[in-house]
Amino acid sequence: MWRRYVIFGLLGLASIFQIEATSGSSSHHQAQAVLDTDGNQLQAGREYYIVSAIRGGGGGGVTIGKRESSSSSSRTPTVKQHSYDMNLGSPVTFTPASNSSKEMLIWEEFDGVRYLRSEENRIKEQVDLNIGFSGLKRVWQVEEANSDASSSSSQTTRYVTLRGQPGHPGASTVGNWFRIERISRSSPEYRITYCPSVCESCHVECGNVGIRKENGKRWLSVSQHREFPFVFMRARHSSDE
Numbered sequence: 001m002w003r004r005y006v007i008f009g010l011l012g013l014a015s016i017f018q019i020e021a022t023s024g025s026s027s028h029h030q031a032q033a034v035l036d037t038d039g040n041q042l043q044a045g046r047e048y049y050i051v052s053a054i055r056g057g058g059g060g061g062v063t064i065g066k067r068e069s070s071s072s073s074s075r076t077p078t079v080k081q082h083s084y085d086m087n088l089g090s091p092v093t094f095t096p097a098s099n100s101s102k103e104m105l106i107w108e109e110f111d112g113v114r115y116l117r118s119e120e121n122r123i124k125e126q127v128d129l130n131i132g133f134s135g136l137k138r139v140w141q142v143e144e145a146n147s148d149a150s151s152s153s154s155q156t157t158r159y160v161t162l163r164g165q166p167g168h169p170g171a172s173t174v175g176n177w178f179r180i181e182r183i184s185r186s187s188p189e190y191r192i193t194y195c196p197s198v199c200e201s202c203h204v205e206c207g208n209v210g211i212r213k214e215n216g217k218r219w220l221s222v223s224q225h226r227e228f229p230f231v232f233m234r235a236r237h238s239s240d241e
Contacts, residue, residue, distance in 0.1 A: 031124040042123035047091035047235035061089025091235040139164040160220040169198035
C-alpha cells in the first residue's frame with residue numbers, strides 16, 4: 001500500500017515540475033522589458049537619450065535637424081545623429097500603443113495632451129510605440145523621399161521625420177509606429193525597427209532604422225540593409241534622486 005502512495009506522490013511531483021517548466025518556457029518567449037545603461041527598465045513618458053552603442057567614431061545621440069527636401073524648397077524637420085561621440089543629443093520619450101483598446105498608454109500627462117494612464121508603464125521589446133522629442137507635440141514618422149532629384153532612378157530613401165501625429169493607432173498613423181529589438185543579450189544594445197502592427201490591412205515595407213550620411217550629416221532612415229545599434233541613457237534632472 002505504501003508503495004502505491006509513493007508512486008502517486010512521485011507522479012504528482014513530476015506533473016508539477018512539468019507545469020513549471022512549461023510556464024517558464026512560455027514566459028521566456030514573452031516580450032522582455034527594454035533596459036537603459038543602468039540596467040533599469042524603460043518607463044513610458046520618462047526622458048532618455050538614444051546614443052550610439054559604437055564608441056569612438058560611431059557618433060553620439062539623436063536630435064533634430066533640417067534636411068533640404070528634393071520635392072520642395074522647404075526644409076523638412078528630420079531626425080539626425082550627432083557626429084561627435086560625446087554629444088548625447090536631445091532627450092526622447094516613448095509612448096506604447098494598446099493593442100486591446102487602440103488607445104494610448106503613457107506614464108503621465110505631458111505637453112498639455114491627456115492620455116490614458118496604466119499600471120503597466122514598462123517599455124517592452126517588439127511593442128508598437130511612438131517616439132518623440134521631449135517638449136514637442138510631433139513624433140517620429142517614416143516618410144519616403146526621392147534619394148536624388150536629378151536621378152532617373154525610382155529608388156527612394158525613407159527618412160525619419162518629425163511630422164507624425166501622436167496616438168490614434170491605425171491606417172492613418174501607420175508610419176508613426178516603431179519597435180525596439182535587443183541586439184545583444186550580454187549587453188543592453190538595441191535597434192529600432194519599423195514594422196508596425198497597428199493596421200492589419202496596411203501594406204508595410206518593414207526595415208531597420210539606420211544612418212544615412214549626406215554631406216557630412218547623419219540622417220536616420222529606414223532600410224533593410226543597415227541598422228543603428230544604440231543604448232538608452234536616462235536623462236537626469238535636478239529633481240531625480
